[in-house]
Amino acid sequence: MSCPLCPRHCAADRRLTLGFCQAPETPEVSTICRHTGEEPPLVGRNGICNVFFAHCNLQCVYCQNHLISHPGTDPDLIRYRSIPDIVDRIAEVLATTENMVGFVSPSHYAHHIPAIVEALHSRGLHPTVVYNTGGYDSVETLRQLEPYIDIYLPDYKYSDATLAAQLSHAADYPQRAAEALTEMYRQKGSALHVDDNGVAFGGIIVRHLVLPGAVDNSLHCLEWLADNLSTRLHISLMAQYFPPEELTATIPADSPLRRTLKSEEYRAIVEHFHALGFYNGWIQELTAAANYHPDFTRKEAF
Secondary structure (H helix, E strand, O other), X not given: OOOOOOOOOOOOOOOOOOOOOOOOOOOOEEEEEEEOOOOHHHHOOOOEEEEEEOOOOOOOOOOOOHHHHOOOOOHHHOOEOXXXXXXXXXXXXXXXXXXXXXXXXXXXXXXXXXXHHHHHHHOOOOOEEEEEEOXXXXXXXXXXXXXXXXXXXXXXXXXXXXXXXXXXXXXXXXXXXXXXXXXXXXXXOOOEEEOOOOOEEEEEEEEXXXXXXXXXXXXXXXXXXXXXXXXXXXXXXXOOOOOOHHHHOOOOOOOHHHOOOOHHHHHHHHHHHHHOOOOEEEEOOHHHHHOOOOOOOOOOOO
């Protein structure tokens, strides 16, 4: 059976061969750890239990998780290869967190999430479930996940198809992400629901990473969200772009992607955010670029 999970429709029978994402049928997870670096309502005082799946259906050239997302992932960095092992580790880590579990880059393993969540429930564990995705998701898959996901945490990376093709091998990303975001919005609406301690238990947060030299792409992403969804959405405007070593070795010396953001680039996006009427969300300091470098050679990458 060809894989139906994401918009690529690469037709791989993952029991026999590997498709674009290079993921086998069985789940492969690199790290399951407590993480405190997400948006404040997702970490509270004690953090979230993040499950970092290996492989990815986007292959962004600048990915901060490239050690586990790109082809040729070192097998030694795959620590969990079965649902029972994944559930055992989640249960262990959950006890140290805000009772929240985040599935990171889950699109190519979305079909395993119901079984993982149901296994947790069978142990009497009922964490808030966060779907932390690059945004390149199938609407049909999202509809199947609806009973299991409490919070959607999608990226909205590109409004520019040419940029999406160059950087993530997905010229149809703007269209497919728009469809996925519309479905997430249908399921959750615009509100982010939080408890008395400010910890989220339902809703949606949309992330956008501002890329050096791509101001227009970011402006148009914000415009699409305002025009087609809602200015009440919580938007996380990220300034943390940092070029990985493998990228700087393969792109032209004059490419903007070889540097971090300039203050005037980020300021233009922030000003447009407010001008469009958005008022919920988070703005990063430019110094964030130095703070988000996971090391997946360690059991706890952060």
